[in-house]
Amino acid sequence: MAPGGARGIRGSEDLGYWVGELPVGCRLCMAGAKSVLFATGLCPEGCYYCPVSPQRRGRDVVYVNDVEVGEPGDVLREVADSMSEGIGITGGEPLLALDRVVEILRLLKEVFGEGFHAHLYTSGTRLDERALEILVDAGLDELRVHVIGARSLEAVKLALGFPVDVVVENPAVPGEVEELRGLISRLAELGVRYVNLNEMEFSESNAHSLALRGFRASGDGRSALGSREVALGILRWVEEGGIGVSVHFCPAIYKDVHQYPRRLNRRALATRRVFEEVEGGVVRWAEAECSGELWRLALAGLAFRVGEACYTHPRLAGALRVGTLVEALPLTPRRVLNEYPVVE
Numbered sequence: 001m002a003p004g005g006a007r008g009i010r011g012s013e014d015l016g017y018w019v020g021e022l023p024v025g026c027r028l029c030m031a032g033a034k035s036v037l038f039a040t041g042l043c044p045e046g047c048y049y050c051p052v053s054p055q056r057r058g059r060d061v062v063y064v065n066d067v068e069v070g071e072p073g074d075v076l077r078e079v080a081d082s083m084s085e086g087i088g089i090t091g092g093e094p095l096l097a098l099d100r101v102v103e104i105l106r107l108l109k110e111v112f113g114e115g116f117h118a119h120l121y122t123s124g125t126r127l128d129e130r131a132l133e134i135l136v137d138a139g140l141d142e143l144r145v146h147v148i149g150a151r152s153l154e155a156v157k158l159a160l161g162f163p164v165d166v167v168v169e170n171p172a173v174p175g176e177v178e179e180l181r182g183l184i185s186r187l188a189e190l191g192v193r194y195v196n197l198n199e200m201e202f203s204e205s206n207a208h209s210l211a212l213r214g215f216r217a218s219g220d221g222r223s224a225l226g227s228r229e230v231a232l233g234i235l236r237w238v239e240e241g242g243i244g245v246s247v248h249f250c251p252a253i254y255k256d257v258h259q260y261p262r263r264l265n266r267r268a269l270a271t272r273r274v275f276e277e278v279e280g281g282v283v284r285w286a287e288a289e290c291s292g293e294l295w296r297l298a299l300a301g302l303a304f305r306v307g308e309a310c311y312t313h314p315r316l317a318g319a320l321r322v323g324t325l326v327e328a329l330p331l332t333p334r335r336v337l338n339e340y341p342v343v344e
């Protein structure tokens with residue numbers, strides 16, 4: 001589609017809306033095919049709306065998909081277990097852990113191939129030519145710059161000279177329509193192709209800071225009231241004005257409704273044990289003391305004995321009305337959510 005042509009606004013309430021094309025990183029994220037590497041909780045910026053949790057903020061900790069990382073091999077295992085086709089590298093400011101990021105990035109590309117997609121978030125204030133060269137050489141595909149000032153814009157200009165997709169990703173701050181229009185017009189002039197507008201999150205970590213500035217939480221408590229309207233207004237302005245940049249509005253609900261369950265579902269399918277069933281990002285199995293009907297199932301190879309317990313498929317346990325049904329998140333080890341007596 002030629003910049004400025006009529007493109008239309010696509011999407012849905014929980015998936016978000018966009019005009020133009022989505023960055024590759026967003027397309028993979030929507031399929032649940034991106035793992036998330038939290039490279040460090042360190043960041044010098046102190047944005048008042050920062051959503052990083054108090055447990056991670058200011059600490060040099062590393063997580064992949066919420067699992068703490070001890071060594072780079074942990075990232076490989078989690079990415080493989082989640083059947084991910086790419087990684088989003090976030091923080092904190094990942095550039096403060098550049099050596100770590102580059103080591104992991106090289107490892108991922110080496111093991112999963114050049115087609116494995118990597119995008120990295122940064123405020124850009126620490127980005128220089130050398131860092132970009134190293135990142136691009138390690139295989140970075142997409143750079144996402146959170147523009148917080150003039151130095152971020154300099155980083156955007158610098159990155160446009162490198163073989164990497166440049167995306168600007170900012171929160172849609174209530175009341176800042178004119179500032180966003182000015183930013184997007186400038187980005188379009190520079191030749192930036194993609195802008196992501198996040199619904200401004202209200203979370204445990206920023207609620208106090210947002211309330212002090214007069215922002216209020218929306219009905220579901222996830223986002224700042226008015227952020228969604230600002231983003232949708234920008235989409236209409238971009239569409240009607242034929243502004244030559246693709247803009248994507250990502251709602252706060254998206255992570256819980258799409259990204260997280262879809263990633264879990266892929267993880268469940270990849271790590272399913274023979275006695276588990278998978279549905280909606282959770283796994284279920286039946287277990288009980290290994291005696292009676294379950295013992296007979298074990299002898300027939302239809303239940304699996306570990307110590308004193310037998311594990312079998314929920315359908316078999318349901319037919320025999322034995323055992324306890326266990327529902328769990330498909331993590332390693334499984335994280336139990338609920339337990340019920342089996343009834344058919």
Ligand code: SF4
Nearest residue numbers: 043045046047050092
């Ligand atoms: S740049 Fe990002 S991580 Fe750093 S304070 Fe701002 S929102 Fe938080």
